[in-house]
Amino acid sequence: MSHVIDALVEALGSRVRVGSDIPSRNHADASGLKPTAPQALILPQSTDDAATALRICHEHRQPVVTQGGLTGLAGGAHPQAGEVALSLERMSGIEEIDAASATLTALAGTPLAVIQQAADEAGFLCGIDLGARGTCTIGGNVATNAGGNQVLRYGMTRRNVLGLEVVLADGTVVRSLNKMLKNNAGYDWTQLFIGSEGTLGVVTRAVIGLHPKPQGLQTALCAVGSFEDALVVLRRFQQAHPGRLLVFEAMWREFMTVATEICGLAPAFEDEHDVTLLIEADMGADPAGTEAFSLLLGEFYEQGLIKDAVVAQSRADRNRFWAYRETPYEYGRFLPEEIRFDVSVPLNRMTEAVAHLRREMPKQWPDAVYVVFGHVADSNIHINVAVRDMDDAIKKGVQGLVYDLVSRLGGSISAEHGIGRIKRPYLSLSRTEPELALMRQMKQTLDPAGILNPGRIL
Amino acid sequence: MSHVIDALVEALGSRVRVGSDIPSRNHADASGLKPTAPQALILPQSTDDAATALRICHEHRQPVVTQGGLTGLAGGAHPQAGEVALSLERMSGIEEIDAASATLTALAGTPLAVIQQAADEAGFLCGIDLGARGTCTIGGNVATNAGGNQVLRYGMTRRNVLGLEVVLADGTVVRSLNKMLKNNAGYDWTQLFIGSEGTLGVVTRAVIGLHPKPQGLQTALCAVGSFEDALVVLRRFQQAHPGRLLVFEAMWREFMTVATEICGLAPAFEDEHDVTLLIEADMGADPAGTEAFSLLLGEFYEQGLIKDAVVAQSRADRNRFWAYRETPYEYGRFLPEEIRFDVSVPLNRMTEAVAHLRREMPKQWPDAVYVVFGHVADSNIHINVAVRDMDDAIKKGVQGLVYDLVSRLGGSISAEHGIGRIKRPYLSLSRTEPELALMRQMKQTLDPAGILNPGRIL
Numbered sequence: 001m002s003h004v005i006d007a008l009v010e011a012l013g014s015r016v017r018v019g020s021d022i023p024s025r026n027h028a029d030a031s032g033l034k035p036t037a038p039q040a041l042i043l044p045q046s047t048d049d050a051a052t053a054l055r056i057c058h059e060h061r062q063p064v065v066t067q068g069g070l071t072g073l074a075g076g077a078h079p080q081a082g083e084v085a086l087s088l089e090r091m092s093g094i095e096e097i098d099a100a101s102a103t104l105t106a107l108a109g110t111p112l113a114v115i116q117q118a119a120d121e122a123g124f125l126c127g128i129d130l131g132a133r134g135t136c137t138i139g140g141n142v143a144t145n146a147g148g149n150q151v152l153r154y155g156m157t158r159r160n161v162l163g164l165e166v167v168l169a170d171g172t173v174v175r176s177l178n179k180m181l182k183n184n185a186g187y188d189w190t191q192l193f194i195g196s197e198g199t200l201g202v203v204t205r206a207v208i209g210l211h212p213k214p215q216g217l218q219t220a221l222c223a224v225g226s227f228e229d230a231l232v233v234l235r236r237f238q239q240a241h242p243g244r245l246l247v248f249e250a251m252w253r254e255f256m257t258v259a260t261e262i263c264g265l266a267p268a269f270e271d272e273h274d275v276t277l278l279i280e281a282d283m284g285a286d287p288a289g290t291e292a293f294s295l296l297l298g299e300f301y302e303q304g305l306i307k308d309a310v311v312a313q314s315r316a317d318r319n320r321f322w323a324y325r326e327t328p329y330e331y332g333r334f335l336p337e338e339i340r341f342d343v344s345v346p347l348n349r350m351t352e353a354v355a356h357l358r359r360e361m362p363k364q365w366p367d368a369v370y371v372v373f374g375h376v377a378d379s380n381i382h383i384n385v386a387v388r389d390m391d392d393a394i395k396k397g398v399q400g401l402v403y404d405l406v407s408r409l410g411g412s413i414s415a416e417h418g419i420g421r422i423k424r425p426y427l428s429l430s431r432t433e434p435e436l437a438l439m440r441q442m443k444q445t446l447d448p449a450g451i452l453n454p455g456r457i458l
Numbered sequence: 459m460s461h462v463i464d465a466l467v468e469a470l471g472s473r474v475r476v477g478s479d480i481p482s483r484n485h486a487d488a489s490g491l492k493p494t495a496p497q498a499l500i501l502p503q504s505t506d507d508a509a510t511a512l513r514i515c516h517e518h519r520q521p522v523v524t525q526g527g528l529t530g531l532a533g534g535a536h537p538q539a540g541e542v543a544l545s546l547e548r549m550s551g552i553e554e555i556d557a558a559s560a561t562l563t564a565l566a567g568t569p570l571a572v573i574q575q576a577a578d579e580a581g582f583l584c585g586i587d588l589g590a591r592g593t594c595t596i597g598g599n600v601a602t603n604a605g606g607n608q609v610l611r612y613g614m615t616r617r618n619v620l621g622l623e624v625v626l627a628d629g630t631v632v633r634s635l636n637k638m639l640k641n642n643a644g645y646d647w648t649q650l651f652i653g654s655e656g657t658l659g660v661v662t663r664a665v666i667g668l669h670p671k672p673q674g675l676q677t678a679l680c681a682v683g684s685f686e687d688a689l690v691v692l693r694r695f696q697q698a699h700p701g702r703l704l705v706f707e708a709m710w711r712e713f714m715t716v717a718t719e720i721c722g723l724a725p726a727f728e729d730e731h732d733v734t735l736l737i738e739a740d741m742g743a744d745p746a747g748t749e750a751f752s753l754l755l756g757e758f759y760e761q762g763l764i765k766d767a768v769v770a771q772s773r774a775d776r777n778r779f780w781a782y783r784e785t786p787y788e789y790g791r792f793l794p795e796e797i798r799f800d801v802s803v804p805l806n807r808m809t810e811a812v813a814h815l816r817r818e819m820p821k822q823w824p825d826a827v828y829v830v831f832g833h834v835a836d837s838n839i840h841i842n843v844a845v846r847d848m849d850d851a852i853k854k855g856v857q858g859l860v861y862d863l864v865s866r867l868g869g870s871i872s873a874e875h876g877i878g879r880i881k882r883p884y885l886s887l888s889r890t891e892p893e894l895a896l897m898r899q900m901k902q903t904l905d906p907a908g909i910l911n912p913g914r915i916l
Contacts, residue, residue: 191649243701
């Protein structure tokens with residue numbers, strides 16, 4: 001046992017686990033990388049515990065990987081050999097809901113779903129929502145600047161964070177549990193830590209701004225002939241009903257084919273269309289709003305902008321519409337090994353991106369199954385590619401094709417899942433050398449010994 | 459003439475002015491500090507020019523004050539003796555409006571009003587709006603993270619910025635002219651510079667996200683019996699019509715008294731009320747929305763939540779309602795010298811704050827005229843205090859009263875105007891020592907020679 005582990009055990013007692021006392025769940029995140037046992041697992045019960053742990057690790061130059069809900073796909077929370085894991089799982093709970101300020105203060109290890117439910121019970125909505133809500137934690141959401149389904153309306157996690165408490169690499173605690181929308185007293189240092197994937201500090205508490213609860217949710221599936229038409233639908237909807245659109249998801253033809261022919265869902269429409277949209281809006285408590293939603297879709301149909309549409313009349317309809325969008329979670333049952341991409345492409349280059357994939361994919365890998373879908377209003381698309389007998393060469397080839405394309409079109413190699421370990425080799429495709437130098441400077445300043453999540457991002 | 463001025467003139471020719479060639483407008487900003495001629499005025503016409511200037515100043519450790527529209531109240535752009543001024547006024551113009559991405563790219567010296575008009579002509583709305591729109595520049599808005607009237611709906615400047623180009627202290631140009639809502643490829647370094655008041659780098663270009671244009675603007679003046687009732691009105695309006703509220707300004711009793719008795723406006727209502735609200739919402743293109751606005755106010759009246767209300771039936775009505783809110787711009791004509799505060803107070807402490815002022819102001823300065831008003835939905839209030847024969851002792855006393863109060867209630871000494879030189883002595887009231895240490899670390903890293911806006915913020 002090394003000196004640093006001894007020091008940690010002496011300071012934190014049973015809040016430090018070693019060897020077979022470390023649960024296997026802490027050996028891996030959702031990235032698919034090979035599970036690796038950390039040297040020790042630290043389970044702080046307070047900010048002081050976390051500060052003590054980091055102070056000791058800093059003194060011993062001991063690398064630390066921070067863990068939240070372990071749902072990340074980029075390997076940010078996945079242990080590497082020799083690292084100590086710091087899991088925030090015991091720092092869980094909502095400390096305050098301030099109805100007057102419309103804010104919620106929670107410990108970093110609180111699962112997102114717990115926060116969503118508490119906000120709901122207090123008559124508010126939490127603007128952060130993603131598929132992993134039951135498992136992911138608010139600390140992880142902050143660390144990765146998580147996106148999700150409602151970014152169009154409520155923004156990324158960054159926009160929902162009003163205040164933070166962070167433990168720096170050397171154990172210093174910095175706290176600004178600000179509840180105010182406006183606070184320009186000096187640098188907003190909290191911005192540094194949002195989206196830094198645990199490489200600059202460990203988030204221990206967050207103040208989240210809450211939103212009014214939607215009162216008149218309307219959901220529709222719409223078929224359009226092209227992505228350009230989808231964009232016109234998006235802009236005209238926003239013009240007609242400003243602030244009401246919550247969800248605007250696009251699923252390209254190949255996606256719907258996999259949903260029906262491979263995953264077994266019933267076709268959404270009689271004919272095949274190039275893009276199917278899942279649209280959700282909060283039309284307000286007034287029944288006139290509900291009506292206006294269907295009326296506007298009717299107008300789009302008459303104008304030839306949308307080719308077909310169905311509006312949900314019940315919760316069952318809504319679930320049925322969302323089932324298409326959620327088929328990727330089922331791919332594991334139907335498809336050979338797949339690679340999942342999370343990228344951004346400027347909206348005016350999106351059609352070019354899809355056309356390139358349609359041209360190159362079948363040429364290079366004739367049996368490849370590929371789908372394109374995503375939160376297009378945010379420029380964010382997901383591309384899943386499954387190839388039979390996928391080996392490292394094929395994997396590299398597919399990654400090269402996608403990342404080169406994204407880079408050439410001025411997109412980003414990470415829209416919402418971060419860089420972690422997995423995308424690190426590709427970061428220079430989305431960032432220039434002066435940008436990377438600036439990032440390295442920030443890292444060097446805040447974590448001079450390089451103990452926090454080393455090898456992630458930079 | 460010093461070596462550094464020689465080097466600047468050699469590199470930049472007529473883009474450097476000295477002595478009487480420096481217009482007096484560049485001797486001061488709107489802070490009211492004593493006008494001071496800078497050693498030289500640099501007028502870059504390109505990012506390269508700005509980079510050349512900073513490289514030379516950095517080599518010579520020459521302090522630089524960056525100037526935009528010079529409308530700031532905190533002294534951030536006001537020259538100090540020995541400083542060279544870098545004015546972005548010749549780097550003005552809109553470079554692109556990308557309708558598909560709903561973004562606008564502009565040079566930093568572009569006046570906000572020019573950006574607003576270009577957005578409008580392209581069918582969009584710029585979410586940043588403030589009183590100084592005709593003069594202030596987008597670079598200054600970014601540098602101060604400007605707030606304004608529509609923060610409730612569109613957020614501070616930070617939320618409207620998608621990409622930046624910045625020249626660092628040593629002349630390095632860092633560029634991320636990102637147009638995408640989602641881009642998690644490494645640290646979002648642009649956040650560092652937003653609100654840093656020119657102390658970490660010079661903003662030369664910005665990509666601004668645009669919004670759909672409001673289609674059904676409704677404006678009302680409402681009288682309420684207490685600030686608590688105002689908050690209920692705010693939350694219920696947001697519940698009933700999510701995403702529609704644009705403006706929610708509160709004006710306390712003393713404010714309305716000054717507006718009518720000193721500035722000569724007609725009383726808004728027959729009776730006096732504790733708080734008058736100016737409410738503006740975009741109810742959408744549908745006439746049902748317009749109707750819903752008045753209906754909801756009617757309900758509030760029946761419930762006793764609002765004591766009286768008028769809804770604008772014309773543009774003239776709207777201007778008449780806004781005239782109350784804009785009386786502070788006229789105070790100079792009617793009142794002795796005044797101090798203007800821009801602070802944040804958590805919403806659940808607001809009544810306590812006003813009660814404290816009402817108790818202490820007349821006790822300490824019996825002839826003081828003070829008003830409280832502001833963007834309360836953002837926790838932001840302005841407090842203006844006029845005292846006859848104001849001297850430094852009175853000034854210090856009033857500042858002490860207000861800043862101590864704000865600090866005790868967990869507020870912020872700067873909501874939207876920044877710290878600059880004027881609020882620097884009070885920064886520790888809103889920030890803890892670990893926060894200030896972190897800010898100093900950021901400054902030291904990015905501007906090791908301390909040449910950028912020295913003495914501002916820190």
